[in-house]
Amino acid sequence: MGTGAGEAGRVWAHVGQRFTETGYDVVVLGAGRMGTACALFLRRLAPDRRLLIVERGGLPNEEGATILAPGVWTILDVPAGRASEARWVNAQVAGELGPLPFQPRPLLDLHAGAVPGGRSTTATLARFPEAAALINPAALPFARVDEEAATYRPGSVALACGQGAVRAGADLLLNTHAHLLPGGVRLDRLTVTNTHEVVTHETREVRAGVTIVALGADGPPAAEQDLGAHTAHGRAYRQTPRLNTPSDDRTPTLRAGGLTLRPVSGGFTLIPPVHHRDPQGYVPTGGRLTGVPVGVRRETLEDLVTLMDALPPLATEALEVGRSLADVPGAWLALPGGRADAPPTHEEVAPGVHLLLGGPLADTLGLAVAYDLAARVAGVEGRPWEEG
Template sequence: MSGQVYAHVGQPFTASSYDLLIVGAGRMGAAFARFVMERAPGTRLLLAEEGGLPNEEGATILAPGVWHSFVPPEQAQRAAVTRDLLAEALNVCGVLDLCTDERGDLVPTDAVWTPELEALVNPAALPFARLDERGGVYSVASTTLQNAQAAVQAGADLMLNVRCELAGGGRVLLQRLSVTNTHEIVVEQRISVRADTVVIAAGAAGPPLAEAGLGVVTPHRQAYRQSVRLNLPSAPSSRVIQAGGFVLRSQSGGYSVLPPILHPDPCGYTPSGGRLAGVPVGLRREVIESMLDMLDALPALADERLVVGRSIADIPGAWLALPAGGWPLWERLDDQHVLLLGGERADLTGLSVAHELAQELG
């Protein structure tokens, strides 16, 4: 029997308790909900999301969705499981990792060269490479939506447009949101529910939520990541290119350029655009500096078809969790609360970590 979907505050909600409440229906929360319902179909589960599905302001919708096997040995099993879980959602196009220094697992870039790389890469500046022919891309937003739908079809309840506040002891205050005629978001209704277990899967907002509601301070950080559009022609079969921390992947006939995350952003930071040749642009100053360092190696970054914008609002971006250690994880905060984080490398091992937690709690 399918669960209920509470999309707006006009739909009455009367439940007061659940076995499991998941705060956040992004990549990690939706996958975890699906795995729980597959493992234990009778679980009374509520999946709560502050925005829509997927949240247009969250990191899930902007995630690059690139899987490859270039991971440390201790993450290899999780990466393999994640690929298996992705199944047919993964478009196998190959992932090309380009380097300046020679190592034992690398080959000359010329050995894996294709004409398509001509406008993107300078092989003289990146003379060594490794190619994962089993690697590829997928839509994180689509898989998240499918996972949430599967969880609901298996009996989970889903509430959208709700802000959660942790009150300790498994209690969660659900603040149902609505939009006024002046486009202001307001709290329309407050409902207190209790759950045997609360899993906080709210991305970058998760650690601050736990700190505010539970008094638990974690070592996890966050950063604001932008996704830059490059209007050079691509095809679904175009290889993903990785070099110097940058990721270029085919998307909608062009490329999405994901710059490296150089450092966490401080609490209270407001993202703002930088200046290029004295002209205001939408790219962050750190992104501009990273691009300037890679212009010789990746000439595409100097192409006039790179969309730099005029202000921060012109470049899609979102807050991204930075788990301590750099990889997706879950950790118990107390007897009733668990923190689940994806972050920068969630494309590679996130689904496996969510699956592990479902097995642990199941």
């Protein structure tokens, strides 16, 4: 029997729970921020549609870019003409989705040359003394301030949206690997042996009227390999080193040379810029610092070294570089259209199969694009950020 409107959905967390369903109106692959948000919005817009969320791990997805996303909302990242979407996303995260860790926190955008709206970095730091020890004003004399900026945890958004979707009637199948098929999906339910190997316990095919592929960087390859579809999307491996320089609730988020320093847990998480897509088959390789192997990939290390004069703490032991890639958190990030500056998007890559991608600008526009796809699938006209 299907889940009716107003009834909570069912959750299958392990193979001991028998799964016998054979078809759904909509199947969403991926329980990251984009997939769970799309599922939640679709349940709200079309509560009569039977919907299943499939996730290889748990809720939220532990292996994708959602967990390591910056969680920095800033109007400075918004493409022209999309400010209303971004403000709608801000409102969703700030309260509409429920009580989430959301902190208004100004962002200082630092530059070596003059920029529109910029002012003296020295004068700006008088307002933000907590950041003064991090910055060399002589190397970065110009600063813009986004007073509306905020920080949050995308993983908390994914969890809230996933739980909300289940409460609204969506079913959730965890620890399951999905393969795209024409008209549906093949589901491999995974289990762990006593030697800690992940194996397929059982396989089932499920029909789907619509399949939404929200697998992050794994989405385009899945569509290409399973369905033979062609996409122009790419991916890049982005790491998030830590800088153990003190921060607190008053410390602003900093950005210089494309590098974002996000205050987290008394220090900073470093979000390096994404310059380009990584080539097919590329395997991230650690670099060397003063001849010693480190765990930060070479491209990221070059960015950090370039900024050491402008941000002096980067040249100290406060920067964690690790001994291998395993020591420095990182994840594959989808690049819509293969571009590092492209906003989130969705596209129908095969009849009834929609690819949903967040990418580098998911913090500011991701939820709006997820809603847009949900509205399209539901056949709903108009978008809430267009009202008024």
